[in-house]
Amino acid sequence: MTDTTSTYSGPELVFSGVQPTGNLHLGNYLGALVKFVRLQETHNCVFSVVDLHAMTIPQEPGALKANTRQIAAAFLAAGVDPDKAVIFAQSAVPAHVELCWYFNCVARMGWLERMTQFKEKAGKDKERASVGLFDYPVLQAADILAYKATHVPVGEDQKQHLELSRDIADRFNREYDVPDFFPQPEPLIQGPGARIMSLKDGTKKMSKSDPSDLSRINLTDDADTMARKIKKAKTDPEPLPDTVDGLKGRPEAENLVGIYAALANCTSEDVINQFGGQGFGAFKPALAEVVVEGLSPVTKSFNEWLADPTAIDAVLAAGAEKASAIAQPVMEEVRDIIGLWKKG
Numbered sequence: 001m002t003d004t005t006s007t008y009s010g011p012e013l014v015f016s017g018v019q020p021t022g023n024l025h026l027g028n029y030l031g032a033l034v035k036f037v038r039l040q041e042t043h044n045c046v047f048s049v050v051d052l053h054a055m056t057i058p059q060e061p062g063a064l065k066a067n068t069r070q071i072a073a074a075f076l077a078a079g080v081d082p083d084k085a086v087i088f089a090q091s092a093v094p095a096h097v098e099l100c101w102y103f104n105c106v107a108r109m110g111w112l113e114r115m116t117q118f119k120e121k122a123g124k125d126k127e128r129a130s131v132g133l134f135d136y137p138v139l140q141a142a143d144i145l146a147y148k149a150t151h152v153p154v155g156e157d158q159k160q161h162l163e164l165s166r167d168i169a170d171r172f173n174r175e176y177d178v179p180d181f182f183p184q185p186e187p188l189i190q191g192p193g194a195r196i197m198s199l200k201d202g203t204k205k206m207s208k209s210d211p212s213d214l215s216r217i218n219l220t221d222d223a224d225t226m227a228r229k230i231k232k233a234k235t236d237p238e239p240l241p242d243t244v245d246g247l248k249g250r251p252e253a254e255n256l257v258g259i260y261a262a263l264a265n266c267t268s269e270d271v272i273n274q275f276g277g278q279g280f281g282a283f284k285p286a287l288a289e290v291v292v293e294g295l296s297p298v299t300k301s302f303n304e305w306l307a308d309p310t311a312i313d314a315v316l317a318a319g320a321e322k323a324s325a326i327a328q329p330v331m332e333e334v335r336d337i338i339g340l341w342k343k344g
């Protein structure tokens with residue numbers, strides 16, 4: 001939609017958020033967490049457990065709080081380091097909600113009506129969907145822009161929401177005649193983990209909402225369960241092809257090769273060079289080993305963090321202060337730009 005070439009010259013900052021709704025799976029790990037860990041070495045990073053977004057679907061209060069700690073534990077277990085990156089709960093920093101309101105007055109109904117995630121989640125009866133669910137992408141834009149974030153690591157499913165964030169930033173900058181006040185946040189999507197598919201259907205994304213637990217590998221699965229799920233993963237009867245091109249039209253094979261590549265930190269070509277011509281009977285045990293080896297240390301650390309909620313809360317409390325310190329000055333500027341009252 002947006003066709004401006006931004007000349008924003010502020011510092012680069014990475015922001016991303018993960019919802020505290022249910023168990024994290026291999027798709028979240030490869031599509032999001034692994035990227036966070038890499039980015040913290042090169043960029044200022046702010047990573048949020050977006051509990052306000054989770055509210056757009058009814059949540060049991062006790063479970064919401066427990067799930068928020070659980071996602072923070074997953075960040076830490078994956079290797080996000082609170083000394084290098086900011087880790088916090090979205091609801092602990094009021095700037096998100098405040099900026100969301102300002103953006104509500106800038107965003108257009110038509111833009112939100114086009115969002116495929118809303119259409120999917122609202123289902124047939126849109127009239128009964130909450131206003132919060134409709135407004136979800138505006139809150140996401142506020143998350144990103146309250147920090148003037150320039151880069152946003154996400155899975156491919158978030159591309160449309162990122163485009164909307166760019167449109168909102170652009171519209172705000174034009175409406176208030178403050179060119180380049182907000183940056184145009186760039187999605188960071190590429191990489192072998194960008195789209196991990198279901199183990200039961202290679203055309204569907206691996207998802208926490210899939211009714212079949214066999215469709216995904218959870219960060220809470222033990223090694224035997226992970227290996228069993230790989231063994232039971234759907235495949236076609238052909239052996240693996242000799243070239244990456246040969247994976248086209250074979251979604252299950254392509255997905256399993258992609259998972260291997262992402263976890264072994266190599267390319268699909270490398271995997272095909274090693275396993276091309278072999279059947280799944282040979283490939284699956286090798287894949288199971290790579291999955292178990294790659295995830296076991298994460299699972300172990302995850303369980304250790306979960307056993308110490310006080311330590312998680314300490315990380316989240318310190319993170320909230322750091323996040324506020326970045327967002328507050330931006331919000332002061334925004335209020336001034338809009339012309340909101342301030343004691344003279």
Ligand code: AMP
Nearest residue numbers: 019027028031032154155194195196206
């Ligand atoms: P969610 O659990 O939907 O809040 O997603 C958290 C993060 O994981 C987001 O950056 C998603 O884009 C990413 N993600 C979710 N499912 C997948 C998947 N199957 N493959 C790759 N990334 C994913």
Ligand code: TRP
Nearest residue numbers: 015016017018019050053140143
């Ligand atoms: N909508 C994202 C998801 O479902 C989560 C999210 C909320 C997010 N706010 C964000 C991601 C800001 C990146 C940046 O995965």
